[in-house]
Amino acid sequence: xxxxxxxxxxxxxxxxxxxxxxxxxxxxxxxxxxxxxxxxxxxxxxxxxxxxxxxxxxxxxxxxxxxxxxxxxxxxxxxxxxxxxxxxxxxxxxxxxxxxxxxxxxxxxxxxxxxxxxxxxxxxxxxxxxxxxxxxxxxxxxxxxxxxxxxxxxxxxxxxxxxxxxxxxxxxxxxxxxxxxxxxxxxxxxxxxxxxxxxxxxxxxxxxxxxxxxxxxxxxxxxxxxxxxxxxxxxxxxxxxxxxxxxxxxxxxxxxxxxxxxxxxxxxxxxxxxxxxxxxxxxxxxxxxxxxxxxxxxxxxxxxxxxxxxxxxxxxxxxxxxxxxxxxxxxxxxxxxxxxxxxxxxxxxxxxxxxxxxxxxxxxxxxxxxxxxxxxxxxxxxxxxxxxxxxxxxxxxxxxxxxxxxxxxxxxxxxxxxxxxxxxxxxxxxxxxxxxxxxxxxxxxxxxxxxxxxxxxxxxxxxxxxxxxxxxxxxxxxxxxxxxxxxxxxxxxxxxxxxxxxxxxxxxxxxxxxxxxxxxxxxxxxxxxxxxxxxxxxxxxxxxxxxxxxxxxxxxxxxxxxxxxxxxxxxxxxxxxxxxxxxxxxxxxxxxxxxxxxxxxxxxxxxxxxxxxxxxxxxxxxxxxxxxxxxxxxxxxxxxxxxxxxxxxxxxxxxxxxxxxxxxxxxxxxxxxxxxxxxxxxxx
Ligand SMILES: *[C@@H]1O[C@H](CO)[C@@H](O)[C@H](O)[C@H]1NC(C)=O
Ligand SMILES: *[C@@H]1O[C@H](CO)[C@@H](O)[C@H](O)[C@H]1NC(C)=O
Ligand SMILES: *[C@@H]1O[C@H](CO)[C@@H](O)[C@H](O)[C@H]1NC(C)=O
Ligand SMILES: *[C@@H]1O[C@H](CO)[C@@H](O)[C@H](O)[C@H]1NC(C)=O
Ligand SMILES: *[C@@H]1O[C@H](CO)[C@@H](O)[C@H](O)[C@H]1NC(C)=O
Ligand SMILES: *[C@@H]1O[C@H](CO)[C@@H](O)[C@H](O)[C@H]1NC(C)=O
Numbered sequence: 150x151x152x153x154x155x156x157x158x159x160x161x162x163x164x165x166x167x168x169x170x171x172x173x174x175x176x177x178x179x180x181x182x183x184x185x186x187x188x189x190x191x192x193x194x195x196x197x198x199x200x201x202x203x204x205x206x207x208x209x210x211x212x213x214x215x216x217x218x219x220x221x222x223x224x225x226x227x228x229x230x231x232x233x234x235x236x237x238x239x240x241x242x243x244x245x246x247x248x249x250x251x252x253x254x255x256x257x258x259x260x261x262x263x264x265x266x267x268x269x270x271x272x273x274x275x276x277x278x279x280x281x282x283x284x285x286x287x288x289x290x291x292x293x294x295x296x297x298x299x300x301x302x303x304x305x306x307x308x309x310x311x312x313x314x315x316x317x318x319x320x321x322x323x324x325x326x327x328x329x330x331x332x333x334x335x336x337x338x339x340x341x342x343x344x345x346x347x348x349x350x351x352x353x354x355x356x357x358x359x360x361x362x363x364x365x366x367x368x369x370x371x372x373x374x375x376x377x378x379x380x381x382x383x384x385x386x387x388x389x390x391x392x393x394x395x396x397x398x399x400x401x402x403x404x405x406x407x408x409x410x411x412x413x414x415x416x417x418x419x420x421x422x423x424x425x426x427x428x429x430x431x432x433x434x435x436x437x438x439x440x441x442x443x444x445x446x447x448x449x450x451x452x453x454x455x456x457x458x459x460x461x462x463x464x465x466x467x468x469x470x471x472x473x474x475x476x477x478x479x480x481x482x483x484x485x486x487x488x489x490x491x492x493x494x495x496x497x498x499x500x501x502x503x504x505x506x507x508x509x510x511x512x513x514x515x516x517x518x519x520x521x522x523x524x525x526x527x528x529x530x531x532x533x534x535x536x537x538x539x540x541x542x543x544x545x546x547x548x549x550x551x552x553x554x555x556x557x558x559x560x561x562x563x564x565x566x567x568x569x570x571x572x573x574x575x576x577x578x579x580x581x582x583x584x585x586x587x588x589x590x591x592x593x594x595x596x597x598x599x600x601x602x603x604x605x606x607x608x609x610x611x612x613x614x615x616x617x618x619x620x621x622x623x624x625x626x627x628x629x630x631x632x633x634x635x636x637x638x639x640x641x642x643x644x645x646x647x648x649x650x651x652x653x654x655x656x657x658x659x660x661x662x663x664x665x666x667x668x669x670x671x672x673x674x675x676x677x678x679x680x681x682x683x684x685x686x687x688x689x690x691x692x693x694x695x696x697x698x699x700x701x702x703x704x705x706x707x708x709x710x711x712x713x714x715x716x717x718x719x720x721x722x723x724x725x726x727x728x729x730x731x732x733x734x735x736x737x738x739x740x741x742x743x744x745x746x747x748x749x750x751x752x753x754x755x756x757x758x759x760x761x762x763x764x765x766x767x768x769x770x771x772x773x774x775x776x777x778x779x780x781x782x783x784x785x786x787x788x789x790x791x792x793x794x795x796x797x798x799x800x801x802x803x804x805x806x807x808x809x810x811x812x813x814x815x816x817x818x819x820x821x822x823x824x825x826x827x828x829x830x831x832x833x
Pocket of ligand 2 (some may be wrong): 277278281
C-alpha cells in the first residue's frame with residue numbers, strides 16, 4: 150500500500166497555514182492521510198490545531214518539528230493511536246505539554262517507535278509508563294525541563310537505539326548494568342545530573358556510535374571496557390566527572406583503540422602529564438578537545454597526521470615551548486584555541502595565512518610574542534573571532550582593516566598606545582559584537598563620533614586604560630558595559646536609560662560625578678551595577694517601588710558621595726529569585742539590616758555568623774536546600790568555610806554574563822556613614 154502524505158516545504162507563513170487548514174477540511178470526512186510532514190515551516194506562533202487529533206486518525210507519521218508552533222500541545226494528539234513517529238521538536242521551547250498528556254499519549258500510542266520532543270516544555274518527572282513503550286526505537290527529550298529520577302526501565306527497552314535526554318540539569322540516575330541484548334547506537338545524557346560509577350558493562354553496548362556524558366556528575370574512574378566499543382565515532386566526556394570526588398587522574402589509553410572517532414572531547418577530565426600519544430592513532434578526528442586539563446610538555450608535531458581536524462582545543466593546560474610549524478599543515482582547521490598555556494617564543498602571524506579555512510583563533514595568555522607584519526593583510530583568512538591577549542602587541546594590527554567578518558575581538562593585556570584608530574572600527578561596524586581591550590594604554594577614540602559606531606555590540610570592555618572625557622555612548626544592543634579604571638569624567642548620560650538590554654554597568658574607579666539618572670532604576674535587565682570609587686552623589690533611600698532595579702543582583706556603590714538616612718535602609722528582600730552560591734560573610738557587617746529574606750532560592754553553604762543574622766527567622770532562609778546553620782535543619786560541616794572571593798567581572802567573557810547573573814553580592818561600604826545600600830528585588 151502506498152502511504153499518502155503531505156509535506157509543505159519552506160512555504161511562506163500564509164501558504165503553510167492555508168495548506169494545513171485545507172487539509173483539515175479535506176480530510177474531515179475521509180481520514181486518508183498516513184503521513185503528515187510540516188516540519189521546517191514557519192507557522193509564526195500559531196497553535197497546533199486540536200482537530201488534527203480528531204480528523205487525521207490514520208496518521209502513522211506526524212512531523213511538526215521546527216515550524217514555529219506555539220502554546221499548549223492539544224491533548225487530542227493522543228487520539229492518533231496509529232502513530233509510529235511523532236516529532237514536535239523545536240528550537241526554543243515555545244510548545245508546552247503536561248505530564249498527564251504525555252502519559253496518555255504513551256498509553257494510547259502502542260505502536261510508537263520514534264518520539265521526539267526536543268525543547269518542548271514539559272517540566273515534570275519522566276512518566277514511568279515510558280518503560281512500557283516497548284516499540285520505541287528513538288526517544289528524544291533534550292531540554293524539556295525534566296527532573297527527578299530517570300526510570301531505569303527505559304535503558305532496558307528492547308528496541309531502543311537512540312536515547313537523548315541532554316540538558317535536563319535536574320534529571321538524575323546512575324547507569325544500570327547493560328547487557329549484550331542492548332541495541333543502543335546513540336546515548337546522549339550530557340548536562341544532566343546523572344551520577345555514580347560508569348559501569349564496566351558499558352562495554353556490552355557494542356553497537357554504540359554516539360556516547361555523550363559531558364557535564365554530568367559521574368565518578369572520575371572510567372572503565373577501560375569502553376575501548377571495546379569500536380564503532381564509536383562520537384565521544385564527548387567534557388567535565389563528565391564529579392569534582393567533589395577529588396582530582397583523580399585516570400587513564401584514557403583505551404581511547405586509542407577507537408579509531409573511528411571523529412569527535413573526541415576529553416576537556417576538564419583531570420588528564421595529567423605529557424600529550425596523550427594514543428591520539429596519534431585517531432586519524433579520522435575532526436574535533437579534538439583536551440582543554441582545561443594539566444597536560445604538559447610540547448605540542449607534538451605528529452598532530453599534523455590528523456589531517457581531518459577542523460577544531461583543536463588545547464586551552465588551559467600547561468603546554469610549553471613554541472607553536473610547532475607542523476600545526477600550519479592542518480589545512481582543514483577552522484577553530485584553533487591555545488590560550489592559557491605556557492607556550493613561548495615568537496609567532497610569525499603570517500603563517501596563519503596557510504590556514505585558509507580558519508575562522509577562530511585564540512592565542513591569549515601564553516608567553517608568546519606575536520609579530521604581525523604590516524603588509525600581510527591580503528592573504529589572511531577572514532576570521533570570526535580573534536583573541537591575542539597578552540601577546541606583546543604594541544599597536545592595533547593593520548590587517549584588522551580587512552577583517553570584515555569579525556564578531557569578537559580581544560586584544561587585552563598588550564602594550565597598545567594612543568587612540569583607537571578609525572580604520573579599525575570602519576571594517577567591523579556591523580559585525581563586531583564583543584570588544585575587549587582591557588589593560589592597554591589607550592587614550593581615546595580617533596575622530597570620536599560621539600556614539601560608538603558598532604551597531605550590534607553586546608559586550609564592551611575598555612577597563613584599565615587611560616581613557617578620558619565622558620564615557621562613550623554604546624549602541625542600543627549593549628548588554629555589558631565595563632569602562633572601570635580609566636580617567637573618565639563628567640556625568641552618566643541619560644541616554645543610558647534607553648539601554649533596555651543592559652545587564653552589567655561597571656564604571657568604578659573613574660572620576661565620574663553628578664547624580665545618577667533616576668531612570669537607571671527602571672532598567673529591567675540590569676543585574677550588576679558597580680559605581681565604586683567615583684564622585685557620584687545624591688541620596689539613596691528605600692526604593693519607591695518594588696519595581697526599581699527589578700533584577701539587580703550585584704550592587705557596589707561604595708566610596709562615592711552618596712548620603713541618606715540609616716533607619717531608611719533596613720530591608721534586603723531577595724526571596725523567590727534564582728540566586729545561587731553562598732551568602733557572603735561580609736553581609737554580616739550590614740548591622741543596620743533589620744529585615745533579611747533569601748527564602749526560595751538556590752543558595753548553599755553556611756549562614757554568615759553575625760549578631761543580626763541570628764535574629765532573622767528561619768523562614769527567611771527556607772527553600773534553599775543547600776543552606777546550613779545553627780538554626781536550620783541542616784547543620785554545617787566544619788570544612789564549609791563561610792567566605793569566597795567575590796566574582797570578578799573583568800575576567801568574564803560575554804557568555805558568562807548569564808552565569809554572574811545567577812550570583813550576587815553586596816559590597817559593604819568602606820565608609821559606613823557615607824552610604825546606604827537598599828535593594829528590593831521583585832519576584833521574577
Ligand atoms: C522531522 O523533520 C525534520 C526536519 O525536516 C527532520 O530533521 C527529522 O528527522 C524528522 N523527524 C523524524 C522523526 O523523522
Ligand atoms: C506496564 O505494563 C504492565 C503490564 O501491562 C502494567 O502492569 C504496568 O502497570 C505498566 N506500567 C505502567 C507504569 O503503567
Ligand atoms: C573487552 O575486550 C577485552 C579483550 O580485548 C575482553 O577481555 C573484555 O572482557 C571485554 N570487555 C567487555 C566488557 O566486553
Ligand atoms: C591503534 O589502533 C590499533 C587498531 O587500529 C590498535 O590495535 C592499537 O592498539 C591502537 N594503539 C593504541 C596506542 O591505542
Ligand atoms: C577628578 O575631578 C575633580 C573635579 O572635577 C578634579 O579636581 C580632580 O583632580 C580629578 N581627579 C582625577 C584623578 O582626575
Ligand atoms: C520571606 O519570603 C517568603 C516568600 O516571599 C515569605 O513566605 C516569608 O514569610 C518571608 N519571611 C519573613 C520572615 O518575612
